[in-house]
Amino acid sequence: MSLKGFYVITDEKLTPYENNQILKKVEEALKGGTKIVQLRDKTHSNNFLIPYAKKLKNLCQKYGALFIIDDRIELVLEVNADGVHLGKDDFPPEEARKILKNKIIGVSCYGDLERAKFMESLSVNYVTFGSFYSSPTKPEAKVISKDILVQAKRILKIPICAIGGINLERAKELVSLGADMIAVVSDIWQAKDIKKRAEEYSKLFL
Structure with missing residues (x-):
């Protein structure tokens, strides 16, 4: 599977664990063509996350997407995530x-x-740049120039992901400047129709 396309990142507030909302919301995004799902959680223990991570991995497999875990190497190994x-x-x-x-x-x-x-040079598989806009989930993140995408495409051989305060209109420009992946948090999980919003983002990569 190539590192290209629409990339969603879970959020403890926007994709809550209660009533398996995280699984329901992620599945809607996958139905809409999401190619990469990242489980990002800064507070819960690995033991708490294991059952959710296993189910998310299965959902990603079902829809032909990649499952990435933020930061937690042990959890990646425990559930055999993709990265x-x-x-x-x-x-x-x-x-x-x-x-x-x-x-x-x-x-x-x-x-x-x-x-x-x-x-x-350390053989990582992709890099992310951002925040390109002020981000509701990371308000402290410094906003950077979009020109970095153009420069990065010139000097890097590995895929590039853009992140930070992205909505559909902004995503169009970032893809046109060379982003191989667009990572989104707020704009996907707060959408009234998650599947439809994911479809709209996914079309940018066709």
Whole structure:
């Protein structure tokens, strides 16, 4: 499966665990053509997350999508997820590669092209840049210039993901500038019709 297309990231408030809302919402996004799902949770224990992660992995398999887990290497191994996403304060990517072997490793590069080049040299599979707009889920994130996508496409061989405050109109521009993936949190989970919104994002990659 290629690292391209619409990428959704779960959120403890917007995809709550009560009544399995996280599973219902993610399945709607998958029905709409989502290609990558990331489980991101900064508060619960691995033990709490294991049953949800296993079900999310099964849903992703059912719809032919990739399942990535934010930060938690042990959880990736426990549920045999497709890969991990690492931020600057998370596990070192070169150590993650030794443990995860040929699984996918994605790394946040914020607005830092040099970091992205270095990460590519460490054999990570994709990098993310952002925030391109002010983000409701990460209000402290620094907004960066969209020109970084153009520069990154010129110097990187690995796929590039754009993230941060993205809606459908903004996504169109970011894809036109070279983003291989668009990662969204608020705009997908707050949509009245998640499946339809996912379809609209997915069409940008056809």
